[in-house]
Amino acid sequence: MDESPISLTSNLEEMAKLSNVEQTQLILARLMEGGQEDDDTCRELDRLTKMLNDDTQNKDKEQSICDVIDDVCVDTILGYLDMRQPDSVRSHAIVSTSAYLKAAGEKGNEALRKFFSDRVERGTYDDYIVAFCVAASVFPIAPAVTTDIFLSEGFLSTLDPLMRRKWKSRKVETACLEMLNVASMNSQCREAIQKYCADWLEEVVDQDPDEMAKAMYTTDPEIQVSEGSIAMRRHSSAVQNLAAVILAKLRAVPSSAQQTAEGSEGRIQQANTSIEDLSKMFSTMILKDPEQGKRHSVEGLAYATIQPGIKEEVAQNKELLKALVKILSDAPAKSPLTYGALSIFVNLTRYQPVQSEEEKKMTQLKAYANATGKLGAPNPLNDDDHVSERCKKVFEAGIVPVLVTHSRHGSVASLNLIVSIISALSVTTSLRGQLAQQGAVNLLIAAVSALPDTEAQAKRTAAQALARILISTNPALVFGGTRARPQNSAIRPLIYLLTLDPGAETRDLLPTFEALMALTNLASTDDDTRVTIIRNAWSEIEELMLSSNNLVSKAAVELVCNLVQSVEGIAQYAADTPQAANRLHILLALADAEDEGTRSAAGGALASLTAYDAVVKGIVKRPRGVEVVLGLCGEKSEDLRHRGAFVVYNMVACEGDAGKMARKEIRDKNGIEILKECAKTSRKSEVVEVTVQALKALLEQQD
Structure with missing residues (x-):
């Protein structure tokens, strides 16, 4: 039963009388005890997290609470990361683990290493499951120490025989693949996975899940086999799907060893399962059964769509695009599923960066310096015409309203991707009016304000997309609705582009030119807008009137032509x-x-x-x-x-x-x-x- 408000208050009062060390010991004792309701476990983990965070911030403490967290306590905390625990408990446990590693420093790293080596040494299925789950969970919060553990001598080489056992545990398989999936984000780990695990990953993906069931039925038609049992299926479709995601990462982002092979032999040795095969597998899974393995199918497709040919295949499949939009629409904010779906659309709509003549020559020289001695022409499927067509198809799938909804509650990382997609769509002039109608202007204005200063490039991308839309649309229609933002709210993002990007290696005046054009359009409407522009950007506009670039100079003077229609301009x-x-x-x-x-x-x-x-x-x-x-x-x-x-x-x-x-x-x-x-x-x-x-x-x- 849940604690009543009175008993909870009295417990907290009793806890407050204890020292920090005593409180920590009491919390750990309750966590070790087990058998609690999930809500109670989450509450205790939250208390532990707070104690650890306070300990980190308190520089004047006589004793750190980490001194009383021994190996048994660490084992208890990390045990709550087990995949067999409820999701709510695991999510609270990862926060507590992060707080512990931060508070304990090197002592915490050593405790993590010892926990992992002890579990792997014992070698029981249960120990493997916990060890793999902990590695998968901790990788994002402590990548350096987890990478060391993952690459420790002899560890990866033991996975092959473990995964090839005749009688295996589905949970061990799943936990191991979850660990490999997270680890494959790291280039060093990816190379090691390619070396030690690629063969059996191929076997998992290639095997027909119903093959063993068919064979057994042929041998003895009377045999009774339960759905999901090891006897019926050697690998479940979920396991196959997860293995396919890992292979997609290996294929989409080649290791240095593969790149060396490409340079010396002119090509990479053809894998048994190509990236195209994997892409079809993910697409089929999304269309056939979007709920089963949805996250892994989307994640795999996100990696597969790095390849130009697969971008085209996905973009041409209207049914698949609509299914992906639906998945994104239903995905929770700040979830891996949201990030994966957004990544697919970013890949489909991404234009190649504009290169100066000098940059083009450098690219050619680098390609020529390759051992193949070939200049290596860019893939035509990445040219502007193909990207523009893909953008139109993504837009037709109904992506914009979904992006608008996600932008209100998403993470900074998700907002970055959303801005990138809208920016790509805004390049196509014919889409700009519809983008404005579907809420893209409000999205971009809000994004410039919401993105932190550390995301300067994303802020500029959002401002440039806003400029493009406002060049091609009537401000009265964009800002005239009852739910629309005031017109002046668009001015500050546009002014952001009037100065060159200090972090850019090359001088790109296109954003500045487009911002001037958009401001000119806004300045054609009313005196209030003109006065706001003059008071906030006059010095920048005057400087741009003297630009050596004729288009920028002309645009600045055209803006002045509209500004002098107001008394302040005169x-x-x-x-x-x-x-x-x-x-x-x-x-x-x-x-x-x-x-x-x-x-x-x-x-x-x-x-x-x-x-x-x-x-x-x-x-x-x-x-x-x-x-x-x-x-x-x-x-x-x-x-x-x-x-x-x-x-x-x-x-x-x-x-x-x-x-x-x-x-x-x-x-x-x-x-x-x-x-x-x-x-x-x-x-x-x-x-x-x-x-x-x-x-x-x-x-x-x-x-």
């Missing part, structure tokens, strides 16, 4: 300050730039700003200011002539001293003839109309 150029005068000087220089797009954007900004006297005076006073404006009127492009004529019209129509100065300077610079020629050569009515108005103002007002 003040940056119309104020009576040296800074404002310098900004106007830069804008005029950009209106005379070599790049036509940059000239067009600068002309558009000047067309808005010349509605104000201070700007008109600033242009007249600036050496070559008027020549630059008139130069726009003489351009071949109708759009550029339109901008130039509009600027001239604003200047000559200006009242007061600013207007007089402008009209005189324009006349002196042959402005009347330039405008006449502009009107003659223009075919668009709006260009002719504004040019004629400018000429009329010049001719009628004799200052």
Whole structure:
């Protein structure tokens, strides 16, 4: 029975009167006693975890509680990691084990080594099960010491005869495979597994589970064999599936020995069971019986889809994609199943990194330096066209709403993968509107805030995906719904991209360009958005206007063109300050730039700003200011002539001293003839109309 609140309180009060060492001894005694309800065991393990954590943090303690945790106590704690224990108990036990190893330091590592060697030495099925379960559980929290144990002389070589015994224990098999599965994440362990265990792993995978049952039935049709017994099946399908996952890891991530063989012989020796065979096995298991061995099938497929050919096979299988989306939808947050399913979709949608010319040459040189002497062309299934098609199929399977749900409660690692998938989908322009409709914008904005600063690359990836979507969609539709985030919430993530990634080895301006384009789109909507952008990113935008990259410079000026539609934007150029005068000087220089797009954007900004006297005076006073404006009127492009004529019209129509100065300077610079020629050569009515108005103002007002 559960403890009542009163008895629980009194127990805690009694415990508080004891010293830390005495409390620890009491907790350990209860854990050794056994026979408790699972909830009580979990509660005791939690108390032990707290005691150990407090012990670690207390630097002034007279005695560590680890001094009273002897080999028997360690045996008790680690015993709760046994696969035969309930999942709830095992999960609490791994936290306690982690706390103990941290608190005990090297003493804890030695205790772990002794526990493992003692159990393996005894050699009973029960001891093997516990030892293998402990190794599998502890590997992620103490990889260094567990790797040493795993690679200790003679250990792996004993597994082959153990696994090949005629009469074997399913639980030993499963525990051993669970251990090998976790260990195969480590490159050194993976090499050892390839050397000592690959043959019998192949045997487990290749054997027909019903073979022995058929043989026995042929010999004696009257024999009664119970489902799941050793007599009926030598290996269960779950065991086969787990062995297949380990083989998939060995095939997908070759060991150094395999890579050496590839270099010396030109190829890797063909395995009995290929990665393609394993992939089909996992896919069949997911489609046929998604509940049985679901986690291992998904994990295996996650490794298999590293290979380009298998990516294509999975992407072409609509039924399998939908089944994977369903598995992800039903998977608990922060679970291995969630991470495995997300990893599959990351593999399917991953684009190859963009390489500079120098990087491409280095890649070729490295390939040529290989013993084969071949340049090694990249696999065509990894090119952008194939990835784009896979992205479309993944999107059609309904992945986005599921990603949105998982992003709210997932781990940092899962959020990283989710951002990667959405980013890949956003590369395809035709998907961007639908991504916005299905909640991707809110997901990405939240991800930039939720990801810690240590995940700077993931934050930039999320911001870039957000930029791509906002370039191609109407902000009013994206942010207009009742449940949508405020539009200004998208500004800060985009500003994040206006500065180059300090951790990047190469200078990639594409994210910056896309962020500028997205901000330009947002700045076309309302003054509140424009003011927010100016107050938070003006210095970065000004710097990018002078970028040596024409596309980035043009995008920055186009953004300014929208920002000067607000009073705060106008003040940056119309104020009576040296800074404002310098900004106007830069804008005029950009209106005379070599790049036509940059000239067009600068002309558009000047067309808005010349509605104000201070700007008109600033242009007249600036050496070559008027020549630059008139130069726009003489351009071949109708759009550029339109901008130039509009600027001239604003200047000559200006009242007061600013207007007089402008009209005189324009006349002196042959402005009347330039405008006449502009009107003659223009075919668009709006260009002719504004040019004629400018000429009329010049001719009628004799200052």
